[in-house]
Each structure stands twice: as structure tokens, then as C-alpha cells.
Amino acid sequence: SRLVVLVSGSGTNLQALLDNLADAEAPGAEAPPYEIVAVGADRRGIAGLERAERAGVPTFVERVQDHNTRDDWDRSLAEAVAAYEPDLVVSAGFMKIVGKHFLARFGGRFVNTHPALLPSFPGAHGVRDALAYGVKATGCTVHFVDDGVDTGPIIAQGVVEVRDADTEETLHERIKDVERRLLVDVVGRLARDGYRIEGRKVYVGE
Numbered sequence: 263s264r265l266v267v268l269v270s271g272s273g274t275n276l277q278a279l280l281d282n283l284a285d286a287e288a289p290g291a292e293a294p295p296y297e298i299v300a301v302g303a304d305r306r307g308i309a310g311l312e313r314a315e316r317a318g319v320p321t322f323v324e325r326v327q328d329h330n331t332r333d334d335w336d337r338s339l340a341e342a343v344a345a346y347e348p349d350l351v352v353s354a355g356f357m358k359i360v361g362k363h364f365l366a367r368f369g370g371r372f373v374n375t376h377p378a379l380l381p382s383f384p385g386a387h388g389v390r391d392a393l394a395y396g397v398k399a400t401g402c403t404v405h406f407v408d409d410g411v412d413t414g415p416i417i418a419q420g421v422v423e424v425r426d427a428d429t430e431e432t433l434h435e436r437i438k439d440v441e442r443r444l445l446v447d448v449v450g451r452l453a454r455d456g457y458r459i460e461g462r463k464v465y466v467g468e
């Protein structure tokens with residue numbers, strides 16, 4: 263499967279997907295079920311783009327401020343991604359809400375990873391909100407993107423305990439350890455085994 267990955271920050275989830283491909287080049291390893299054909303971002307100068315460049319993966323940047331309207335940005339992002347003819351688009355810390363043009367093109371094959379157990383704590387501060395709420399367990403969710411914010415059909419989740427001494431940073435790092443493994447597993451299975459979405463349910467393989 264051809265993958266386009268979208269990032270906005272450090273790109274450690276992207277790095278996990280890249281490392282998984284590098285591991286698959288070892289002698290006797292199973293052929294990787296996906297290739298990362300491009301990495302896109304909504305801003306310049308982020309580690310996520312450097313990670314792609316180091317891996318020799320083409321990159322592109324689509325900034326909202328470079329367009330007259332949000333709708334134009336949405337259309338332009340969809341066209342930039344479509345140019346790589348992806349089978350699957352993965353948002354790995356991409357911090358923008360896509361619009362109707364993007365969803366018209368990639369809805370049903372656009373996956374996001376979120377650092378909380380949806381439907382709890384959606385939005386841009388899921389880790390901070392969970393910590394502030396005082397939950398004893400949180401985690402991460404990989405889901406298909408729909409026209410809401412972190413509301414699409416859930417594919418997989420991982421649970422992470424919250425510790426008394428946790429800060430947003432320490433908790434987010436512990437979540438990301440689980441999240442990176444979950445994302446590599448899910449993307450590999452979607453790419454290798456195929457999937458179907460029925461309402462809010464996702465069936466992988468079969």
C-alpha cells in the first residue's frame with residue numbers, strides 16, 4: 263500500500279513507521295506491507311519533515327496562511343496528497359482539521375492517532391485534559407477520520423496508566439510509547455489484510 267503521512271511536530275510516530283520499514287529490510291524479514299511515498303506538513307521547520315528527508319521520502323508543506331481561505335487550503339492539501347496516489351493517508355500528529363474537499367477524496371482511508379481513549383478527551387489537548395480530570399487510566403486511539411473532531415470509527419486503542427507524579431509531558435511520552443507501537447501494528451494490518459467500515463465498526467482482515 264502507498265502511504266502519505268501528515269505531521270505537524272516532532273514526527274516520532276512517523277519515525278516509528280519509517281523504522282518499521284527499515285527493520286523489514288533485514289535478511290529474512292517479511293516484506294513491508296506499505297511504502298511511505300510522501301510526508302506532508304502544515305508548517306515548515308519541524309523535526310517531522312527532517313525525519314522524512316533523512317529517510318529520502320519526498321515532502322510537501324501546505325500552510326493555511328498561504329491561502330486566501332481555509333477552503334482553498336483544504337482543496338490544495340487534498341490535491342497535494344492526491345498527487346502521490348496514496349492508498350492510505352495517516353495523520354501522525356497532524357494538528358489541523360481537514361475539510362470537505364479532503365474528506366471527499368480520502369474519507370474512509372484517512373487514519374488518525376489521538377493520545378487519549380476516545381470518545382474521552384478529544385481535541386488538541388487530550389493528554390492535558392485527561393490529567394486535569396484525574397483519570398487513573400488513559401491511552402491512545404487509532405481511528406478513521408470523519409467530519410467531526412476525533413469522532414470517526416475506532417480501529418484500535420491502547421491503555422496507559424496515569425501516575426501521581428505525572429506531568430503532561432511525562433504522561434504524553436508514556437502514551438507515545440504505546441501509540442507508536444499501536445500505529446505501526448494498525449497501519450501494517452490495514453495495508454496487508456485490508457478492512458471494511460460498517461457504520462461505527464471497523465473490520466480488519468477477513
Ligand code: GRF
Pocket residue numbers: 269270271272273274275276310354355356375376377438441
Ligand atoms: C501524538 O501523540 C499524536 O497523537 C498527537 O500529537 C503527538 C504527535 O507526536 N496528536 P509526534 O509528532 O508523532 O512525535
